[in-house]
Amino acid sequence: MADFMKPVSGNKMMELRQEINDLRASLKTMDDPEQIKAAKKLIMEKETYYNILADKQRMGR
Numbered sequence: 001m002a003d004f005m006k007p008v009s010g011n012k013m014m015e016l017r018q019e020i021n022d023l024r025a026s027l028k029t030m031d032d033p034e035q036i037k038a039a040k041k042l043i044m045e046k047e048t049y050y051n052i053l054a055d056k057q058r059m060g061r
Contacts, residue, residue, distance in 0.1 A: 009053045016050040 023043050030036045 009057055013050055013053050013057075016046050016053070020046050020050070 020043055023039055023046070027036065027039050027043070030039060
């Protein structure tokens with residue numbers, strides 16, 4: 001099962017990294033404080049999920 005999950009988590013990690021980069025780029029154009037706050041929260045959530053996947057991959061799961 002670990003062999004199956006590695007490509008899946010790797011693809012998801014690439015997607016998350018791209019989403020984070022896209023959010024950071026759009027953050028630069030935002031003016032509304034509430035929109036900025038929501039975007040930063042989403043970035044933090046996606047980074048947390050990315051780090052969890054990275055840890056699982058390092059542990060061989």
